[in-house]
Amino acid sequence: MAHRPSRCYWQARSFRPPQSGPPVTDRLRIALAQLNPKVGDISGNLALARSALSDAVAAKADILLLSELFLTGYFPDDLLFKPKFVADAMQAARDLVADTAGTDVVLVLPTVWLEKTGLHNAVLVAENGQIIATRLKRELPNSDVFYEKRYFVAGPLADPVIIKGVPIGIPICEDIWHASVCEHLAMRGAEIMLCPNGSPYWTSKQHVRKDLVRARTAEDDVPMLYLNQVGGQDELVFDGASFGMEPGNKLVFQGKSFETDFIVSDWTRGDNGWTCASGEVTELTTTDEAPWLACVLGLRDYVHKNGFKQAVLNLSGGIDSAVVAAMAVDALGADNVHCIMQPYQYTSEESIKDARECAERLGVRYDVVSIQDPVDSALANLAPIFGDRPLDLTEENIQSRMRGLLMMAVSNKLGSLPLTTGNKSEMAVGYATIYGDMNGGYNPLKDMFKMEVYRLAAWRNSHVPGDCLGPSGEVIPVAIIAKAPSAELRPDQTDQDSLPPYPVLDAILKGIVEDELSIAEIVAQGHDQALVERIERLLNIAEYKRRQAAPGPKLTVKAFGLGRRYPITNGYTDRVIG
Ligand SMILES: Nc1ncnc2c1ncn2[C@@H]1O[C@H](COP(=O)(O)OP(=O)(O)OC[C@H]2O[C@@H]([n+]3cccc(C(=O)O)c3)[C@H](O)[C@@H]2O)[C@@H](O)[C@H]1O
Ligand SMILES: Nc1ncnc2c1ncn2[C@@H]1O[C@H](COP(=O)(O)OP(=O)(O)OP(=O)(O)O)[C@@H](O)[C@H]1O
Numbered sequence: 001m002a003h004r005p006s007r008c009y010w011q012a013r014s015f016r017p018p019q020s021g022p023p024v025t026d027r028l029r030i031a032l033a034q035l036n037p038k039v040g041d042i043s044g045n046l047a048l049a050r051s052a053l054s055d056a057v058a059a060k061a062d063i064l065l066l067s068e069l070f071l072t073g074y075f076p077d078d079l080l081f082k083p084k085f086v087a088d089a090m091q092a093a094r095d096l097v098a099d100t101a102g103t104d105v106v107l108v109l110p111t112v113w114l115e116k117t118g119l120h121n122a123v124l125v126a127e128n129g130q131i132i133a134t135r136l137k138r139e140l141p142n143s144d145v146f147y148e149k150r151y152f153v154a155g156p157l158a159d160p161v162i163i164k165g166v167p168i169g170i171p172i173c174e175d176i177w178h179a180s181v182c183e184h185l186a187m188r189g190a191e192i193m194l195c196p197n198g199s200p201y202w203t204s205k206q207h208v209r210k211d212l213v214r215a216r217t218a219e220d221d222v223p224m225l226y227l228n229q230v231g232g233q234d235e236l237v238f239d240g241a242s243f244g245m246e247p248g249n250k251l252v253f254q255g256k257s258f259e260t261d262f263i264v265s266d267w268t269r270g271d272n273g274w275t276c277a278s279g280e281v282t283e284l285t286t287t288d289e290a291p292w293l294a295c296v297l298g299l300r301d302y303v304h305k306n307g308f309k310q311a312v313l314n315l316s317g318g319i320d321s322a323v324v325a326a327m328a329v330d331a332l333g334a335d336n337v338h339c340i341m342q343p344y345q346y347t348s349e350e351s352i353k354d355a356r357e358c359a360e361r362l363g364v365r366y367d368v369v370s371i372q373d374p375v376d377s378a379l380a381n382l383a384p385i386f387g388d389r390p391l392d393l394t395e396e397n398i399q400s401r402m403r404g405l406l407m408m409a410v411s412n413k414l415g416s417l418p419l420t421t422g423n424k425s426e427m428a429v430g431y432a433t434i435y436g437d438m439n440g441g442y443n444p445l446k447d448m449f450k451m452e453v454y455r456l457a458a459w460r461n462s463h464v465p466g467d468c469l470g471p472s473g474e475v476i477p478v479a480i481i482a483k484a485p486s487a488e489l490r491p492d493q494t495d496q497d498s499l500p501p502y503p504v505l506d507a508i509l510k511g512i513v514e515d516e517l518s519i520a521e522i523v524a525q526g527h528d529q530a531l532v533e534r535i536e537r538l539l540n541i542a543e544y545k546r547r548q549a550a551p552g553p554k555l556t557v558k559a560f561g562l563g564r565r566y567p568i569t570n571g572y573t574d575r576v577i578g
């Protein structure tokens with residue numbers, strides 16, 4: 001059981017600031033810079049940090065905290081294997097440290113740092129142009145989307161750093177997910193904890209973090225300031241939502257979610273430790289708003305950070321492409337989104353009408369490009385090879401591939417980033433055409449089950465969340481939400497010709513993918529055994545498609561991509577024994 005010091009214990013801690021050290025203060029103004037760094041852009045991130053330092057000076061802050069691995073961005077992956085990259089990041093850190101000269105701000109700078117022991121995920125504490133302390137992350141996360149042990153050496157349990165005479169504990173992100181680091185810091189006299197993070201979003205994460213900090217502050221009787229970064233980075237979205245908490249579950253400030261923020265808080269030492277003059281407590285995002293904002297921020301940053309301004313997508317009159325179009329408008333603005341309807345002989349009048357209506361409501365550029373001639377021409381040219389073989393998926397996939405090809409042509413010519421639209425249910429079972437509708441650079445729905453897509457479409461029709469740029473009102477025509485999903489690749493086709501109803505499919509997939517259940521356990525939930533076995537088979541044999549699929553934002557505890565590494569060539573099948 002974790003050690004729980006009492007207030008008396010707090011007052012009798014073994015560690016006290018040295019008498020010869022800086023004068024002890026009873027007041028601290030602490031600034032947290034909740035920023036959006038770009039991975040690898042060391043000079044751009046340095047400029048952001050310098051601007052934050054100026055803001056901290058202007059705010060008369062005593063301490064400025066930046067987020068984890070700030071100058072490289074979180075997470076730089078195998079860039080860390082390049083000695084020059086590490087050297088450049090360390091030089092930028094030294095340059096930033098030098099900038100603190102002549103200011104009253106102590107900078108707490110998380111950065112990659114090479115020590116005799118190896119490469120570390122570290123924090124430098126800089127005062128008046130000098131590094132006054134270095135602290136090394138002890139708990140290196142190595143599960144799901146994290147693999148820090150591939151790069152870093154773990155640091156030792158360390159003492160607090162004396163900042164303006166106050167012993168401050170600096171646990172780094174994963175360090176607070178285990179009791180021992182904070183417990184040691186408290187034992188050694190820490191009076192305040194400053195925790196820099198690179199903590200990506202997924203369902204309930206904001207509440208999970210609060211629970212953790214509530215536990216640490218209760219165990220150690222020390223307040224904590226939790227700083228997270230913001231922004232999209234390939235498959236991850238960082239949601240910010242930084243906060244401060246005193247022991248006793250007292251939330252003293254709450255920063256913005258999915259937006260940058262600069263939070264200044266005033267702390268005073270009293271008989272019972274440090275307390276904060278409570279600051280602004282912004283509302284946490286709701287269950288519906290959070291995944292929408294994660295998709296919007298992920299999409300916006302993917303487009304902008306990769307040098308694009310505009311996006312293009314194929315708009316079918318179905319729900320998936322309508323939702324992606326709305327997200328793209330929220331992310332980039334209507335002027336920067338281009339939708340293309342590409343009808344073939346199986347495309348219904350209703351789809352053409354619904355696609356146009358959706359585009360008009362969103363205010364985007366909309367073009368209709370028929371694929372009738374190029375598909376028919378391809379089929380005529382292939383006829384000598386196909387002979388008298390019956391029509392099958394081959395002909396359907398040519399339609400899809402023609403649409404993908406033409407969208408890529410528009411992307412090449414106009415310089416817009418192509419978006420793809422396959423939801424998590426489809427991507428799970430391979431219900432998408434490789435090099436066809438799977439074409440595209442980024443897929444906002446990759447980690448969103450189909451029923452969730454419906455739910456969020458209805459929700460977006462009555463909300464314009466956060467800093468979204470799209471119009472208010474019913475941007476997705478209800479006809480699109482109400483109709484049966486269809487790929488329209490042959491007459492009268494619906495998704496349910498090939499798949500079970502989506503509520504059933506999603507429940508089975510959640511069991512297999514997110515909850516790691518066995519087939520027997522899912523059958524015990526009331527699902528048909530033959531169906532569960534079929535879905536598991538489809539899931540496994542579609543791994544090759546997912547491995548070639550566009551990235552998309554992680555929204556759930558288990559997303560396809562970084563955090564779910566399955567073999568493509570895979571002989572394992574779970575079968576109910578008995
Ligand atoms: N292990 C492996 N490694 C690498 N490649 C592998 C492979 N196994 C098959 N393949 C290749 O993949 C091909 C099969 O995949 P693919 O060509 O995608 O074709 P396939 O998966 O057979 O068909 C596409 C599916 O997507 C559905 N769908 C739903 C909604 C919309 C759309 C749309 O397109 O708009 C499509 C459509 O109804 C159909 O069920 C094989 O012919 C083979 O070339
Ligand atoms: N006629 C079309 N014009 C333009 N794009 C199309 C057309 N048909 C399909 N697509 C593209 O292929 C994607 C896959 O089709 P799919 O049927 O899975 O999705 P959807 O039409 O958006 O939604 P739903 O599955 O609910 O019908 C679409 O999202 C769209 O990007």
Ligand SMILES: NC(=O)CC[C@H](N)C(=O)O
Pocket residue numbers: 068141146172173174175177197198199200
């Ligand atoms: N950067 C980290 O150490 C992140 C790990 C931590 N488990 C989180 O998701 O917040």
